[in-house]
Amino acid sequence: MNYQKISTALLLLTSSIIPLHASATDEQMLKQEAMGIVKQFGGTLKPQLVKAMKEGGPVHAIDICATQAPKIAKQLSEKTGWEVKRVSLKMRNTNTATPDVWERGILEEFDVKQASGTKAGKLTASIVQDGKFRFMKAQGAQPVCLTCHGTNIKPKVQEALNKHFPKDLATGYTLGQVRGAFSLSKILEE
Ligand code: HEC
Known part of the structure; x- marks a missing residue:
């Protein structure tokens, strides 16, 4: 492809996804802001999870995760003005x-891309929709x-999961698969 074709393609691509009130620079800044919040979320939750696993095993860690994860999301939302959550299929x-x-x-x-070789941790997406900037970042299943x-949940762990989440669908994952994603959104100023 020559230079002109590339720039026309880029122009078409960007003009279709970026509305007038959010410039490309704005989007770049919003993305960076969102990435920072994702880092804070992961950087707060994971150490607590690992510590709880070490100290009290997975059943204890489920209690911690079930209470701490929603709390961290709520605190980050209040602190940053972004809506912060985690979602999954x-x-x-x-x-x-x-x-x-x-x-x-x-x-x-994300699932399709991960299955065809992209590392889950590298998958992100963003859009401007209904006056909001929205951002997602995948979370891969680590050991x-x-x-x-995973696929081989110990009976005690299963029991604890059933107690907290009777409709749990989040087992059966293998290493590297997309477990879910952080999903953030921020209302854009007019
Ligand atoms: C000790 C058990 C445990 C371990 C280990 C664990 N999780 Fe979870 N996970 C949970 C629980 C409990 C929840 C529900 C938390 C909540 O209510 O927000 C959850 C929820 C999630 C969610 C939110 C979406 C959903 O389905 O509710 C994601 C994403 C997630 N876990 C990813 C991971 C990743 C990635 C790892 C490894 C770094 C991990 N989890 C390790 C127990 C665990």
């Missing part, structure tokens, strides 16, 4: 993790995650 917490139409489509896309999300 196979939800554990159906109250918080059920995806809407855009999120569902992106999660399906530690499989204790509670």
Whole structure:
């Protein structure tokens, strides 16, 4: 492809996804802001999870995760002004993790991309929709995650999961698969 064709293609692409009130620079900044919040979420939750696993095993860690994860999401939302959550095609917490139409489509896309070789941790997506900037970042299943999300769940762990989440769908994952995604949105100023 020559230069002119490339720039025409880029122009078509960007003009179709970026409305007039959010410039490309704005989008770049919003993306960076969202990435920072995702880092804070993961950087707060994962150490607590790992610590709880070490100290009290997975059953204790389920208690911690079930209380701490929604709390961290809420605190980050209050602190940053973004709506912060985690979503999945196979939800554990159906109250918080059920995806809407855009999120569902992106999660399906993430699965396809991961299956064809892209690392889950590299998958992101964003859109300007209904006056909001929306951002998603996939979370891959790492070894530690499989204790509670894998294919071979210990009976005691299963029992604890059933107690908290009777409709749990979030098991059966293998290493590297997309477990879910952080999903953030921010209302754009007019
Ligand atoms: C000790 C068990 C345990 C481990 C280990 C664990 N999780 Fe979870 N996971 C949970 C519980 C419990 C919830 C529900 C938390 C909530 O209510 O927000 C959850 C929820 C999630 C969600 C939110 C979507 C949903 O389905 O509710 C994602 C995404 C997720 N886990 C990813 C991971 C990843 C990635 C790892 C590894 C780094 C991991 N989990 C390790 C127990 C665990």
